[in-house]
Amino acid sequence: MALRRLGWTVTAPAGVRVNDRIVRMAQEQAGRALRSPRWxxxxxxxxxxxxxxxxRQRTAQEWEQVRKAVPGGEHLPSSMIKSRTRQAARFLAVNGRLPVDVFELEGVPRV
Structure with a gap:
């Protein structure tokens, strides 16, 4: 429904009938795929x-800083932060520097 509110609609080719439920499911999947990279x-x-x-060991102050740096991060689970930190640390160990952004840190998405 969020995609419909944004005006991002999908139409079936001429002569093809698609159940509205199927269209809504496809739109929901597309919306999730678009929101995920941003997050x-x-x-x-x-x-x-x-x-x-x-x-490997953040201080209480460092935990607070990272939560403030992430939009909506005040209730972010520590496991998410730890996982992303491990990914960046692995990149640092291999490349000798931190990644610039998520697109350098992650590989090409699988479809």
């Missing part, structure tokens, strides 16, 4: 902007 990019940017002195 991952924001999370990665927050983690990289507040890179801790010791990535």
């Amino acid at each position: 991952r990019a924001d999370l990665t940017a927050g983690v990289l902007a507040t890179w801790p002195a010791d990535p």
Whole structure:
């Protein structure tokens, strides 16, 4: 429904009838696919902007900083931050530098 509110509609080719439920399911899937990269990019940017002195052990202040750096991050589970930190640390170990953004950190998406 969110995509319909934005005016992003899908139409079937002429002569093809598609059940509205199927159209709504496809729109929901497309919306999730579009929102997901934005959220991952924001999370990665927050983690990289507040890179801790010791990535394996954040201090309480470092946890607070990373949560403030991520939009809506005040209730973000620690596991999400730890996972993204581990990914960035692995990139650092392989490449000798931190990634610039999520697109450098993650591979090409599988479809």
